[in-house]
Amino acid sequence: MKNVFNFSAGPAMLPAEVMAQAQSEFVNWQNSGTSVMEVSHRGSNFIEVAKQAETDLRELLAVPDDYHVLFMHGGGRGQFAAVPLNLSRADEKSLHIVSGSWSKGAVEEAHKYNNAQVIGDVAVKDGLTYIACPDASDIDQQAAYLHFCPNETVDGVAYDWLPESGRVPLVADLSSTILSQPLDVSRYGVIYAGAQKNIGPSGLSVAIVRKDLAGKARSVTPSIFDYGLLAESDSMYNTPPTFSWYLAGLVFKWLKEQGGVEAMAAKNAEKAALLYQAIDTSEFYRNTIHPDCRSKMNVPFQLADDNLDAVFLRESEAAGLMALKGHRSVGGMRASIYNAMPVEGVKTLVAFMSEFERKYG
Ligand SMILES: *Cc1c(COP(=O)(O)O)cnc(C)c1O
Numbered sequence: 525m526k527n528v529f530n531f532s533a534g535p536a537m538l539p540a541e542v543m544a545q546a547q548s549e550f551v552n553w554q555n556s557g558t559s560v561m562e563v564s565h566r567g568s569n570f571i572e573v574a575k576q577a578e579t580d581l582r583e584l585l586a587v588p589d590d591y592h593v594l595f596m597h598g599g600g601r602g603q604f605a606a607v608p609l610n611l612s613r614a615d616e617k618s619l620h621i622v623s624g625s626w627s628k629g630a631v632e633e634a635h636k637y638n639n640a641q642v643i644g645d646v647a648v649k650d651g652l653t654y655i656a657c658p659d660a661s662d663i664d665q666q667a668a669y670l671h672f673c674p675n676e677t678v679d680g681v682a683y684d685w686l687p688e689s690g691r692v693p694l695v696a697d698l699s700s701t702i703l704s705q706p707l708d709v710s711r712y713g714v715i716y717a718g719a720q721k722n723i724g725p726s727g728l729s730v731a732i733v734r735k736d737l738a739g740k741a742r743s744v745t746p747s748i749f750d751y752g753l754l755a756e757s758d759s760m761y762n763t764p765p766t767f768s769w770y771l772a773g774l775v776f777k778w779l780k781e782q783g784g785v786e787a788m789a790a791k792n793a794e795k796a797a798l799l800y801q802a803i804d805t806s807e808f809y810r811n812t813i814h815p816d817c818r819s820k821m822n823v824p825f826q827l828a829d830d831n832l833d834a835v836f837l838r839e840s841e842a843a844g845l846m847a848l849k850g851h852r853s854v855g856g857m858r859a860s861i862y863n864a865m866p867v868e869g870v871k872t873l874v875a876f877m878s879e880f881e882r883k884y885g
Contacts, residue, residue, distance in 0.1 A: 600718030624676030
């Protein structure tokens with residue numbers, strides 16, 4: 525097999541060890557003569573896998589007991605609808621910080637279901653993209669919730685502050701940053717993540733829901749999106765995405781073996797520092813995000829001459845560096861360096877970039 529480093533933004537690469545294990549038990553899981561994909565979700569073997577995945581995720585993120593951990597269908601965008609349908613009435617306000625294309629998508633979806641309002645937007649500071657923390661006084665205490673996305677996968681924008689929202693529950697889309705660093709779950713009302721960046725295969729989403737916020741869904745809420753119903757049924761109201769759930773479980777186990785989210789945070793910081801340093805010390809590459817708001821997971825960069833984009837992509841791919849094309853709305857390049865990307869992958873990319881600059885810069 526060709527040895528590559530895959531910088532895809534999502535679905536993204538999964539840990540090599542996890543893929544090898546899944547392959548080894550693909551057709552003969554637990555010596556049963558079947559695949560995990562081919563057994564009932566209500567059988568004791570699968571229930572064991574499902575429970576262990578939840579236990580490991582709870583341990584990794586130190587999820588307090590007053591939170592449900594739900595394994596759901598519908599990916600990240602499914603939650604764009606599930607959140608308003610569970611947490612708000614049609615005449616209530618939801619507040620939104622729009623920091624890039626995913627949080628914009630979330631407010632557009634929320635508009636269908638409640639009185640969604642934008643309280644923070646993308647700004648410019650020193651000529652660079654910047655996201656400011658909203659003032660506590662701008663947060664309407666009557667609002668049903670405040671939604672934000674602290675790592676914008678497309679734009680490569682991130683921030684590490686949490687809004688001071690008073691009694692208004694914080695709802696965070698952590699699709700591209702969950703499990704990449706420690707977080708204090710007790711500060712949030714709902715945390716959700718589509719799985720395909722840092723957890724497992726696409727289609728699955730994980731929602732961590734404070735218990736008092738579940739069980740209040742509107743009567744029209746699709747049952748499969750009803751947090752209360754999902755919690756009551758251990759996320760098995762209908763057939764869950766079993767294979768994805770199993771694979772997520774393998775990823776959680778791998779994360780524990782790696783030393784958990786603290787160890788991941790150190791490794792992720794190292795990778796991001798290597799890449800941003802390479803960009804910042806070059807005359808040829810640039811990143812237009814303010815240093816305080818740079819993502820450690822998704823690193824967009826532009827070439828001095830965009831006529832060279834196609835050459836860069838062709839040559840990087842030939843060198844085994846895959847999926848570096850930036851999102852069509854941003855252009856240029858983007859390297860996504862989630863948990864599964866080894867430091868060696870980033871070092872190889874940096875060496876390639878330097879050589880490319882020498883040749884064409
Ligand atoms: C990928 C992504 C989504 C969308 O996930 P889907 O599973 O495609 O619906 C939402 N939010 C963020 C931050 C993402 O990175």
